[in-house]
Amino acid sequence: MYELAHPWILILLFLPLLMRFFPAYRETRDSVRVPFFDTLVELSEQQPGVGAKVLRRDLAQRFLVGFMWLCLIVGAAKPEWVGAPVEQQKSGRDLMIAVDLSGSMETRDFELPSGERIDRLDAVKIVLEELASQRPSDRLGLVVFGNAAYLQTPFTDDHAVWKQLLLETEIGMAGQSTVFGDAIGLAIKLFRENDSDKRVLIMLTDGNDTGSTVPPIDAAKVAATFGIKIYTIAVGDPASAGEDMLDMHTLERVSELTGGRTFEALDQGALQEAYRTIGELEPELYETVSFRPRQSLHWFPVSIALILYTLYHAFSAGRNWLWHRKMGHSDGR
Incomplete structure (x- = not known):
């Protein structure tokens, strides 16, 4: 039978909902005004944009952030395997x-x-x-x-x-x-x-x-x-x-x-x-x-969160490396 040693910690699962009431994080960057802006745009083949840009998570990021938060909260609640009663x-x-x-x-x-x-x-x-x-x-x-x-x-x-x-x-x-x-x-x-x-x-x-x-x-x-x-x-x-x-x-x-x-x-x-x-x-x-042996399983959800975090960033790093390599070959041709 499974039990949570600290079930009240599950209340923290709803903490991310409060983030909706906070304004988005803003970051400003320095810029340089140049007299040859049009020429720079033409050479870089990029279209200039106007106003702020809001970064959005892709589907994989949304799933991972939510699932990892769930794993960490469940780990903090300390799930335990409770064995059959033992009498001495x-x-x-x-x-x-x-x-x-x-x-x-x-x-x-x-x-x-x-x-x-x-x-x-x-x-x-x-x-x-x-x-x-x-x-x-x-x-x-x-x-x-x-x-x-x-x-x-x-x-x-x-x-x-x-x-x-x-x-x-x-x-x-x-x-x-x-x-x-x-x-x-x-x-x-x-x-x-x-x-x-x-x-x-x-x-x-x-x-x-x-x-x-x-x-x-x-x-x-x-x-x-x-x-x-x-x-x-x-x-x-x-x-x-x-x-x-x-x-x-x-x-x-x-x-x-x-x-x-x-x-x-x-x-x-x-x-x-x-x-x-x-x-x-x-x-x-x-x-x-009489007592019931207990074995803590908090390491299991925490391990899942760490593994997913590592795999996602390893995959992202590998994808970026391939993209830069591809772009390097294209420039070489």
Whole structure:
């Protein structure tokens, strides 16, 4: 299907009609008065004329001027070939994962089906890799936190890169403490830089907040105003004490304020079940984007005008050359 991107430009087609209301172009030439005018006329074999002479276009010139004006105006209106509608599906949710890298995450209290015991961070990595594989439509991001919160991976559709950057995280690389509230604050900033309306933050920690600039509950209240739902997963030991104590009250309150849920994952199976439940609560979303490919054809009428202009003047030049050559031969005889 053909369309004009700027159809209003076609109004200019009638612009030449206004020229009828303007006087004809006048040009004066210098002349020399000579006493032997009659003799000059006789020798030149030309008859003198009286008054002004109005130049008129021949039929070919009239056609070309009108047709070339039409081509240029149509080209300026930008004709386009509009193809059939094309639909694409893209992710409808931004899913940010925040992982605690404090020193307590090296506790080896998770047991694999083979009987091997691994630390908490390795157990989290295994389950997160499965999560990424099961949610191909989500844009994933990764925040790590310890003494401070850092962006490890911005939101991306490339889950292979996301997994690789997840595997490169190490215990203690962000410090030994747990700034739980600052991690929420960083996630809020990242969500605000994206235009998705479906925002989910999954936070994994095995301790309690140890000096965030913004307390976790206050950060959760801000997250709620931006439509961010927070799911918290406790991977620590409820019986721990001191700095390693698991603050379940704060985790539950953060989830409650944002409309999420809190899970306790004391082993590998419980951790997988937590992600499975989150998957059911937050099913995959797709946004369908429809567009019609457009190909500009403005060059076609412009090319026709240029070709006709070139051919006409080439033909006129050739005709004049032949005429002068013929006249030269006649004078020679």
